[in-house]
Amino acid sequence: MYDVLIIGAGVTGCSIARELSRYRLKAAVLERSSDVCEGTSKANSGIVHAGFDAKPGSLKARFNVAGSEMMADLSKELDFPYENNGSLVLAFSKEDRKTLEALKAQGEENGVKGLAILDGGEVRRREPNVQETAAAALYAPTGSIVDPFLLTVAMAENAAVNGVEFCRNCEVRDVKRAEDGTYRLRTVNTEDMTEQTLETRAVVNAAGVYADVFHNMVSARKLHITARKGEYLLMDRKTKGFVKSTIFQCPSAMGKGVLVTPTAHGNLMIGPTAVDVDDKEAVNTTQGGLETVLQKAGVSAMNLPVGEVITSFAGLRAHEDGGDFVVGECEDAANFFDAAGIESPGLSSAPAIGRSLAGEIAEKLGLPENENFNPVRKGIPCLSAAGLAEREALIREDPAYANIICRCEMVSEAEIVQAIRRPVGARTLDGIKRRVRAGMGRCQAGFCTPGQVEILSRELGKDPGGITKCGTGSGLLTGTTK
Amino acid sequence: MEKTVKIAVIGGGPAGLAAAESAVEQGIRPDDILILERADKLGGILNQCIHNGFGLHTFREELTGPEYADRFIRKVREHQIPYLLKAMVIDISPAGMPGGTGLTVTAMNAEEGLVRVHAKAVILAMGCRERPRGALNLPGYRPAGIYTAGTAQRFVNLEGRMPGHEVVILGSGDIGLIMARRLTLEGARVRVVAELMPYSGGLERNIVQCLDDYGIPLKLSHTVVDIKGRKRVESVTIAEVGPDRRPIPGTEEEYTCDTLLLSCGLIPENELSSALGVQMNGVTKGPVVNESLETSVPGVFACGNVLHVHDLVDYVSEEAAQAGANAARFVLGEIAEDSAAPVTITAQDGVRYTVPSSISLNRMEDRQLIRFRVGNEYRNAGIRIEFDGKEFRTLKKNILAPGSMEQVILQKKDLEGIKGLKNITLRVVQY
Numbered sequence: 001m002y003d004v005l006i007i008g009a010g011v012t013g014c015s016i017a018r019e020l021s022r023y024r025l026k027a028a029v030l031e032r033s034s035d036v037c038e039g040t041s042k043a044n045s046g047i048v049h050a051g052f053d054a055k056p057g058s059l060k061a062r063f064n065v066a067g068s069e070m071m072a073d074l075s076k077e078l079d080f081p082y083e084n085n086g087s088l089v090l091a092f093s094k095e096d097r098k099t100l101e102a103l104k105a106q107g108e109e110n111g112v113k114g115l116a117i118l119d120g121g122e123v124r125r126r127e128p129n130v131q132e133t134a135a136a137a138l139y140a141p142t143g144s145i146v147d148p149f150l151l152t153v154a155m156a157e158n159a160a161v162n163g164v165e166f167c168r169n170c171e172v173r174d175v176k177r178a179e180d181g182t183y184r185l186r187t188v189n190t191e192d193m194t195e196q197t198l199e200t201r202a203v204v205n206a207a208g209v210y211a212d213v214f215h216n217m218v219s220a221r222k223l224h225i226t227a228r229k230g231e232y233l234l235m236d237r238k239t240k241g242f243v244k245s246t247i248f249q250c251p252s253a254m255g256k257g258v259l260v261t262p263t264a265h266g267n268l269m270i271g272p273t274a275v276d277v278d279d280k281e282a283v284n285t286t287q288g289g290l291e292t293v294l295q296k297a298g299v300s301a302m303n304l305p306v307g308e309v310i311t312s313f314a315g316l317r318a319h320e321d322g323g324d325f326v327v328g329e330c331e332d333a334a335n336f337f338d339a340a341g342i343e344s345p346g347l348s349s350a351p352a353i354g355r356s357l358a359g360e361i362a363e364k365l366g367l368p369e370n371e372n373f374n375p376v377r378k379g380i381p382c383l384s385a386a387g388l389a390e391r392e393a394l395i396r397e398d399p400a401y402a403n404i405i406c407r408c409e410m411v412s413e414a415e416i417v418q419a420i421r422r423p424v425g426a427r428t429l430d431g432i433k434r435r436v437r438a439g440m441g442r443c444q445a446g447f448c449t450p451g452q453v454e455i456l457s458r459e460l461g462k463d464p465g466g467i468t469k470c471g472t473g474s475g476l477l478t479g480t481t482k
Numbered sequence: 483m484e485k486t487v488k489i490a491v492i493g494g495g496p497a498g499l500a501a502a503e504s505a506v507e508q509g510i511r512p513d514d515i516l517i518l519e520r521a522d523k524l525g526g527i528l529n530q531c532i533h534n535g536f537g538l539h540t541f542r543e544e545l546t547g548p549e550y551a552d553r554f555i556r557k558v559r560e561h562q563i564p565y566l567l568k569a570m571v572i573d574i575s576p577a578g579m580p581g582g583t584g585l586t587v588t589a590m591n592a593e594e595g596l597v598r599v600h601a602k603a604v605i606l607a608m609g610c611r612e613r614p615r616g617a618l619n620l621p622g623y624r625p626a627g628i629y630t631a632g633t634a635q636r637f638v639n640l641e642g643r644m645p646g647h648e649v650v651i652l653g654s655g656d657i658g659l660i661m662a663r664r665l666t667l668e669g670a671r672v673r674v675v676a677e678l679m680p681y682s683g684g685l686e687r688n689i690v691q692c693l694d695d696y697g698i699p700l701k702l703s704h705t706v707v708d709i710k711g712r713k714r715v716e717s718v719t720i721a722e723v724g725p726d727r728r729p730i731p732g733t734e735e736e737y738t739c740d741t742l743l744l745s746c747g748l749i750p751e752n753e754l755s756s757a758l759g760v761q762m763n764g765v766t767k768g769p770v771v772n773e774s775l776e777t778s779v780p781g782v783f784a785c786g787n788v789l790h791v792h793d794l795v796d797y798v799s800e801e802a803a804q805a806g807a808n809a810a811r812f813v814l815g816e817i818a819e820d821s822a823a824p825v826t827i828t829a830q831d832g833v834r835y836t837v838p839s840s841i842s843l844n845r846m847e848d849r850q851l852i853r854f855r856v857g858n859e860y861r862n863a864g865i866r867i868e869f870d871g872k873e874f875r876t877l878k879k880n881i882l883a884p885g886s887m888e889q890v891i892l893q894k895k896d897l898e899g900i901k902g903l904k905n906i907t908l909r910v911v912q913y
Contacts, residue, residue, distance in 0.1 A: 234616070281712060284623045287729070311616030313624060388588070392596045399592035404520070404570040444614035446630040450637060464643060469626035473713035476626050477643045478740065481668050 002026050002200035003365055005185055007172050007214055009033075010041035011148060011347055012339045013206035014155040015354030021162035022358065023367035028198075029156070029164060030187060032171035034471025035431040036424060037152035039208045040346070042434065043232070043283065043315025045272065046148045046263055047246055049345040050087060050140035052107025052115060053256060059325040061110040063349035063356070068142055070351040078154035079379035080147055081264035087143025087246040088123060090134040090300055099250045100138040107140070114141040127243050129301045143246055147264040148347055149434035150379070153424070155354075158377040160423035162370065168427070169471060175203060175217045181334060183218075191472050202335040202361055209280045209318045211340035215326075218333040223326060223340055227280045227316040228254070230272025231289035233297075236308040236442050240266040247300050255317075255344060258296035260304075265437065268305065270297035272315070285312045310442050317343035327353055328360065337361055380418045380436060384410035405455070406448040408441025413455060420459045427460065429453075430470040449476065483594040487516045488813045489806075490587045490601035492571050492754065494519030495526020496795050497786025497802040498607035499554035504806030505605075506561050509814060516599055517558070517565035518589050524558065524565060525551035526609060527632070528795065530639045533660055535687075539796035550795060569597060574604060574758045576779065585781060603781045603809040606755055606769065607802060610748040610787040612657075618746055620652075622709030625716075631657040631745040638664055646741025650718040651675040652706050654682040654689070656793065656885075658745020663692035672696070673737050676704040676720045678727060681859040683747065683885050685793060707734060709742060718742050748791045758782065765835040766790040772824060773841040773850055774808040774817065775801070783809045790837050790853070793887045797853070801837075804851075820844040825903050832856050832882075832910030833865070841906070843897055850892045852908070856882045860910055865890060868907040869900045876911060 009031035054060035075082030091097045123137045174186040185198045212225040246261040254274035320341025330336040394401040400414035419426040419435035426432045439445030457464045468474040491498045531547025573588040589597040612630035634645040654677040708719040722733035750768040761770045761778035768789040769777040785805035786798045824840040836854045860882040
């Protein structure tokens with residue numbers, strides 16, 4: 001019998017897992033994909049929002065502001081890339097200008113610090129590539145950027161070190177409440193299709209776009225989540241410095257609009273679109289979507305370096321009909337805790353949602369404190385970020401640091417091996433990419449795929465034919481030559 | 483490790499090998515040279531090009547890629563030119579020699595740690611990379627089974643692994659055409675080659691020998707408009723494009739397949755050169771060079787695919803030999819001073835670029851080779867050479883195609899014959 005089973009190893013599920021590991025319990029995270037961070041958490045803007053967008057009193061407002069305040073310390077504790085770069089919401093018209101005033105007032109009510117309205121001249125002095133037509137901007141000094149992959153991975157690793165189990169390739173098919181109030185989760189292993197039933201005292205539903213499905217298995221008060229697609233374009237790190245802050249446009253009913261932002265690794269990113277789709281697996285980009293992103297980003301910034309695009313991708317936001325997060329114990333299903341409808345600002349809110357929900361669960365279940373909880377996680381020493389002397393030291397310690405596998409991002413064999421060997425380690429090409437950035441650069445894994453396949457094959461003791469991009473069904477090779 | 487040499491060569495592929503060999507022939511002692519190679523063997527991309535057709539110009543025989551490379555590797559070994567394998571160059575900086583001259587090349591190597599090589603001259607011979615899917619803005623899913631042609635080639639020829647069984651190829655670059663044949667011979671079914679442009683980007687002989695001979699259709703003016711499959715490619719949809727290169731609605735055709743190969747162009751790999759401050763050519767994405775193949779940074783020379791993408795390795799070797807000889811002359815102080823402004827070379831009307839892009843009359847040899855590519859297919863056309871706006875000569879060309887590198891040779895005596903010559907223009911003229 002588990003104390004807690006968490007469905008979903010996205011940023012929310014991993015945050016809850018890590019916060020729960022502060023208590024003595026038997027807990028596991030069940031993830032249908034081959035890795036953590038495979039859903040919405042891997043395809044978003046990577047923004048820590050200041051917190052002025054959400055309506056005062058909403059859970060979005062509360063968790064966003066609290067999460068944003070936690071993020072800087074968390075980035076030190078868990079060693080993931082985070083930069084407090086500030087954000088600007090541009091105003092192009094008189095109505096926009098009124099919107100800025102309203103956002104500022106709303107932000108202040110939400111407790112966002114340091115908001116100020118800048119005139120167009122000041123905006124362009126700070127950001128020379130912002131269009132001349134931008135007449136003013138709302139400046140939020142607390143706006144930040146974060147690596148969403150490493151945030152998720154870091155929380156998962158830390159949770160695992162502190163005793164939480166991670167079951168990947170483990171799809172939950174059914175959740176039932178037993179007579180005694182405990183839960184039975186029927187799962188299937190997506191690799192070998194074996195079924196299993198797990199018993200638990202409490203369930204956390206952090207299943208992203210599928211959170212409504214699990215909620216509705218136990219509750220009569222139905223949730224309905226729509227997948228809202230957002231398409232993005234990512235540009236080469238050569239474009240570093242094109243903008244320093246995150247540049248928003250005024251929000252609409254569908255969201256925060258198309259932004260132009262640096263990533264935590266110095267790429268330039270533009271997007272997302274916001275289109276509701278019926279298919280909760282539709283992470284495909286579309287010609288129309290990508291054109292929309294380019295067109296709308298061009299409204300904010302001039303001279304966009306479109307020739308430097310290295311990849312495009314799409315993510316699905318989990319939009320609940322009520323428009324707010326659904327966080328907390330289900331009203332008609334005791335010990336079933338939802339973290340549902342976690343769309344933007346979900347990434348920013350994840351640390352606070354984890355803290356809040358874990359506290360609620362611990363109190364409900366009467367979990368004792370885990371005296372051995374270690375809050376610190378050190379990242380994999382990164383060759384490309386190291387100075388010459390540090391590189392020399394890294395190579396001396398482990399000569400595999402000199403064997404560059406990914407030349408675009410300068411990722412060495414040593415880093416890839418560590419990514420695989422760590423707790424909740426990488427098992428796929430995509431898993432390596434998200435942990436150490438191999439294949440994330442301008443050639444998009446053209447050069448490093450064979451090298452990565454070789455290392456994965458060696459480390460996992462698998463034939464290269466069994467190495468996948470992202471789990472079952474995504475094999476890279478289809479056989480041997482004649 | 484710290485080492486001082488006369489010439490550091492970045493890259494041990496065909497360009498680097500030929501450049502080093504040529505520098506020795508020009509009088510540099512072999513142990514005054516160091517070749518730095520990223521891979522665990524010399525030869526570069528030729529090692530995976532096991533098809534034949536290499537060396538027709540250089541050796542007057544048909545060799546495979548590894549055989550062609552071997553001819554140059556043997557010479558390097560005969561002359562005992564030092565090379566360091568598994569050495570990834572991470573930086574080239576000026577003022578590396580005592581007295582603030584020369585350059586310092588920094589590399590990483592498992593045995594040696596950080597390697598610092600001080601050199602009077604550096605030859606850039608890093609080659610190029612393939613343009614990936616992301617840079618093409620192809621919409622659709624991002625499953626396994628999308629490879630650049632060169633990656634697929636490596637898997638098949640070096641690892642003995644098949645990247646897929648049912649294949650659609652986008653782009654008609656030479657590697658894609660070669661891989662269409664290679665995969666077919668290995669039992670895969672290549673369903674179609676789609677090319678965005680109304681002409682092929684590859685050599686005519688490859689279209690005949692790799693597609694026509696195997697009944698593989700080539701669809702010009704077509705592109706990929708959708709990729710389906712969440713885990714592994716399940717189908718690829720191609721559509722015809724109009725003159726604006728945009729897909730024409732209603733022309734879509736969906737091909738069931740498990741693999742999409744991309745052969746959509748090569749990009750010179752100049753991150754090191756750019757960081758050094760070498761002036762770049764926006765068309766070639768390679769350094770701007772003068773008649774000596776010297777870049778804007780004195781003592782830094784460039785050759786091969788890092789300079790501009792070649793169609794035949796024979797031309798790479800020839801160009802690299804020139805760069806190696808000039809680097810040697812530079813080191814030996816044999817390159818004449820020239821305070822006069824160089825003669826600029828302008829590419830116009832269908833001529834996309836020229837290498838070199840300027841000539842010093844004082845330094846040039848009796849004959850100067852000018853290499854270039856055209857931007858479209860032309861029949862019954864000519865290349866007009868103009869000296870300061872006046873026609874000097876027009877060379878008749880039955881066919882000009884973007885896939886083939888073109889060249890003209892200029893005579894020093896002709897250039898010297900024009901008083902105060904400032905500019906040479908190359909343009910395509912049609913009859």
